Amino acid sequence: MFPMTGRAAIYGRDSIAGMKLALADLARDGTPAPALRVLIDDTRSKASYAVRIAEDFIHRDGARFLCGMVSSGVAHAVSQTAQRNRVIMVGTDHASSRLTIEAFHKYYFRVSNDSYTSMAAGARYLAELQRKTGWKRLAFIAPDYDYGHVSWIDLRSNFERLGVKFDLVGMFWPKLYEPDYSPYIDALQKAEPEIVVTALWGGDFIAFMKQAASTDFFDRTRLANFDTGANYEVMVALGDKPPKGLIVSARHHNNWPESERNRRFVNDFHKAEGRFPTYAAEGAYSGIMMIAAAIRKAGSATDTDAIVAALEGLHLQLPEDPDGFTSYIDPDTHQIVQMQAVGEVVPDDRFPPARVMVGNWTVYRAEDLSPPPALVRERRSRAAGTADYFP
Secondary structure: OEOOOOOOHHHHHHHHHHHHHHHHHHHHOOOOOOOOOOOOOEOOOOHHHHHHHHHHHHHOOOOOEEEEOOOHHHHHHHHHHHHHHOOEEEEOOOOOHHHOOOOOOOOEEEOOOOHHHHHHHHHHHHHHHHHHHOOOEEEEEOOOOHHHHHHHHHHHHHHHHHOOOOEEEEEEOOOOOOOOOHHHHHHHHHHOOOEEEEOOOHHHHHHHHHHHHOOOHHHHOEEEEOOOOOOHHHHHHOOOOOOOOOEEOOOOEOOEOOOHHHHHHHHHHHHHHOOOOOHHHHHHHHHHHHHHHHHHHHOOOOOHHHHHHHHOOOEEOOOOOOOOOOEEEOOOOOEEEOOEEEEEEEEOOOOOOOOEEEEEEEEEOHHHOOOOHHHHHHHHHHHOOOHHHOO
């Protein structure tokens, strides 16, 4: 279930291509593979419509797994549908950490980095930068829905965990798919932050940067986006003269890690589609590979409790794993545990039409990027019986 229309449609198209690659890899890996029938529909980025699709998949088509979802708002609604029907949901793209903490239930799993993972890496990067430059003034801008707000909660939590002190000089909440960021850019300039962290994503992030580049915003401020800022379509949009000072990362990179596994995934995608993948493709690829591995381990696709047990703690080598590390599912949150690399935009023409990619990497251990068990318990306890349980 992916958006196939509107500003987020590119993620739907790439997710479907990633799933096709996964099915092809399963068919040729030499071991018996479960027969998977994949049904696809357009969520239109609307929660109520996505719930209706999910109900039809479950009751009309007998679906055993729900997979995908780009918007965290859509994912929350479909996750509740999965719980109600005791069907497993595998999240491949959306990133709100509330889904694995406050709104956790046994049938929900996620196979790409979430907002906590990305902000944990980002907080470490900014802590190191503060030791080098002494920056003090920080502002935050994110879309005004669950993903944006929980990204700030996760960043602030990690700053507190690391003991990073700073002056918060502004917080801004434009609506999702906002066409005009000029009032926010003007307000940011008046606040005079040294660092601006953003959770704007996709076309919104690109639109913000283009509008900010028409002012002196980048002469005075460094812009950081730790979850989606290094996605491939962003690199393409930057052309050969990107704004200076960008600090970015994403849930998958075409040029990191430089492992045989990642090169094969990126090259296979390019050979099949004639373009290089966004991170959504690797997330959807991982979703299908995880489902197949869980069915193999459980011995059946029809025993839901056995599949849940198989997924909890499951290890699986994926394209974004550096050599020597294997992704795994945390049994307590059902969130995949992965390493993350943060870097700067540098000239790189190996993935045309992009003229830049991310380089000057700082790589963070997966074990340092998961929420401590005590924090998970605290957030769940605080949310019990409140609206935060179903944001």
